[in-house]
Amino acid sequence: MLSKNKIKFIHSLQLKKFRDESGFFIAEGSKLIHDLAGSFNCELLVYTKLKEEDVLSIMAQERILTDEAGLCKVSAQKTPEGVLAIFQKPEPVVPSKEELKKQLCLALDDIQNPGNLGTIIRIADWFGIRHIFCSPSTADAYGPKTVQATMGALARVHVHYVDLATFLSEWNTINQGADFPIYGTFLSGSNIYLEKLSPNGIILMGNEGQGISPAIGKYITHKLRIPNFPENVPTSESLNVAVATAIVCSEFRRRSL
Amino acid sequence: MLSKNKIKFIHSLQLKKFRDESGFFIAEGSKLIHDLAGSFNCELLVYTKLKEEDVLSIMAQERILTDEAGLCKVSAQKTPEGVLAIFQKPEPVVPSKEELKKQLCLALDDIQNPGNLGTIIRIADWFGIRHIFCSPSTADAYGPKTVQATMGALARVHVHYVDLATFLSEWNTINQGADFPIYGTFLSGSNIYLEKLSPNGIILMGNEGQGISPAIGKYITHKLRIPNFPENVPTSESLNVAVATAIVCSEFRRRSL
Numbered sequence: 001m002l003s004k005n006k007i008k009f010i011h012s013l014q015l016k017k018f019r020d021e022s023g024f025f026i027a028e029g030s031k032l033i034h035d036l037a038g039s040f041n042c043e044l045l046v047y048t049k050l051k052e053e054d055v056l057s058i059m060a061q062e063r064i065l066t067d068e069a070g071l072c073k074v075s076a077q078k079t080p081e082g083v084l085a086i087f088q089k090p091e092p093v094v095p096s097k098e099e100l101k102k103q104l105c106l107a108l109d110d111i112q113n114p115g116n117l118g119t120i121i122r123i124a125d126w127f128g129i130r131h132i133f134c135s136p137s138t139a140d141a142y143g144p145k146t147v148q149a150t151m152g153a154l155a156r157v158h159v160h161y162v163d164l165a166t167f168l169s170e171w172n173t174i175n176q177g178a179d180f181p182i183y184g185t186f187l188s189g190s191n192i193y194l195e196k197l198s199p200n201g202i203i204l205m206g207n208e209g210q211g212i213s214p215a216i217g218k219y220i221t222h223k224l225r226i227p228n229f230p231e232n233v234p235t236s237e238s239l240n241v242a243v244a245t246a247i248v249c250s251e252f253r254r255r256s257l
Numbered sequence: 258m259l260s261k262n263k264i265k266f267i268h269s270l271q272l273k274k275f276r277d278e279s280g281f282f283i284a285e286g287s288k289l290i291h292d293l294a295g296s297f298n299c300e301l302l303v304y305t306k307l308k309e310e311d312v313l314s315i316m317a318q319e320r321i322l323t324d325e326a327g328l329c330k331v332s333a334q335k336t337p338e339g340v341l342a343i344f345q346k347p348e349p350v351v352p353s354k355e356e357l358k359k360q361l362c363l364a365l366d367d368i369q370n371p372g373n374l375g376t377i378i379r380i381a382d383w384f385g386i387r388h389i390f391c392s393p394s395t396a397d398a399y400g401p402k403t404v405q406a407t408m409g410a411l412a413r414v415h416v417h418y419v420d421l422a423t424f425l426s427e428w429n430t431i432n433q434g435a436d437f438p439i440y441g442t443f444l445s446g447s448n449i450y451l452e453k454l455s456p457n458g459i460i461l462m463g464n465e466g467q468g469i470s471p472a473i474g475k476y477i478t479h480k481l482r483i484p485n486f487p488e489n490v491p492t493s494e495s496l497n498v499a500v501a502t503a504i505v506c507s508e509f510r511r512r513s514l
Contacts, residue, residue: 119497119500122493122497122500123500125492125493126483126492126493127485127486128485128486128487128490128492149497151493151494151495152493153492153493156491156492191514193511194514226383226507228383228384228385229383229384229385229513230385233385234413235382235383235385235410235413236379236382236383236409236410238408239379239380239383240376240379242497242500243376243499246496246500246503246504247503250483250504250508251507251511253486254450254508256486257448257450257451257484
């Protein structure tokens with residue numbers, strides 16, 4: 001049975017403060033939980049009779065069988081999917097400079113919408129990007145809405161929260177853009193389809209409304225633009241940031257075919 | 258002042274049934290309303306003192322100045338943006354077969370999430386796609402969440418609700434894929450980066466969970482796939498449908514550069 005304390009504990013994980021303090025996060029739905037269970041320690045599994053068999057193979061510290069009403073008490077979803085899990089947040093695996101230098105990474109400057117962040121993590125997974133470096137003001141990768149939008153990609157993509165200016169300035173200083181470019185998208189950048197794109201480096205994406213902040217943007221070595229079509233016709237002012245990330249990552253990976 | 262009847266009327270437009278009956282839809286926020294006002298007749302404008310000057314240039318049949326509390330009564334947003342408008346839905350402009358034959362269009366088979374649909378309309382706008390043909394079960398392009406996600410793109414993109422099987426079968430029969438191909442994305446399709454892509458034709462995108470239904474998919478003449486990277490490594494099962502649409506449209510338009 002779900003004790004009052006347990007319910008309170010699960011609720012508390014809706015807030016970043018308590019996720020950070022406890023080191024746990026919530027996931028809901030059978031598919032997502034199965035995907036995450038392969039990579040993260042499951043602390044608690046709450047499920048209804050209907051899902052009992054389905055979650056049998058998931059190893060968890062504690063298992064609680066409840067009814068629909070019980071699940072509703074802890075779920076953040078309008079229509080709970082029959083199973084909720086609490087997972088341990090992973091220790092961030094920070095790659096060495098030598099490792100990183102060979103890879104294509106993402107950096108996110110103040111992405112606010114949890115759904116956008118989750119979608120970007122899923123895109124990174126699809127395109128084999130293993131590390132995302134976020135400004136501290138970016139949404140929390142372990143927030144419930146973000147976790148749901150990742151569709152399990154968190155199991156393969158490492159999300160780091162760093163001082164982006166310091167992080168980018170180090171790369172910028174060492175490399176001067178020569179062998180580890182820092183790319184950013186701007187309306188005034190060079191046509192991405194025609195530019196030379198490196199198989200390694202950092203792709204920086206900016207805030208939903210404001211784009212890349214000047215304090216961060218100054219470390220960019222290559223400015224790119226996704227041209228609209230046809231170019232001289234009025235169109236939307238911009239693309240959604242997750243959509244833009246997808247187009248940019250697709251174009252980088254196409255070049256490595 | 259906002260009368261009870263007016264409040265009831267605005268609320269009713271949250272539902273597709275009443276949008277269809279009345280021919281009106283809701284938009285919120287100054288930027289969006291300005292974008293739409295250039296293309297659609299504004300029936301009613303409700304705004305607070307703070308936005309009075311900002312909406313001065315918008316022509317509307319009726320204008321109501323209200324306070325924060327009044328706006329909260331009619332807004333569907335947690336934090337109303339100070340202005341809400343009711344617009345007249347446009348008469349669908351159905352292009353002739355001859356016109357359509359020269360264009361690249363989108364067809365949507367049962368896209369359920371209003372945010373996904375809105376994002377797809379915004380992507381279409383960016384890539385100069387003027388017509389989207391949706392199955393009747395696809396979300397309503399004039400639903401409040403969709404309208405907000407389009408960011409004004411509805412002013413330039415025409416969304417048609419049609420029997421997709423009939424629509425696609427006609428094109429399939431006439432052209433046999435020769436000069437007006439019907440493309441669809443599948444996990445088993447041909448690598449989109451390596452395939453020949455036509456500057457005209459239809460790109461069919463499927464439901465978030467189920468993909469393209471077999472009844473519709475049989476009219477596809479060219480199956481495409483967005484390869485993950487690197488190809489032999491485990492990854493997310495799929496991409497979000499709006500993200501996939503963006504990558505596909507980007508690749509089609511890149512070829513026309």
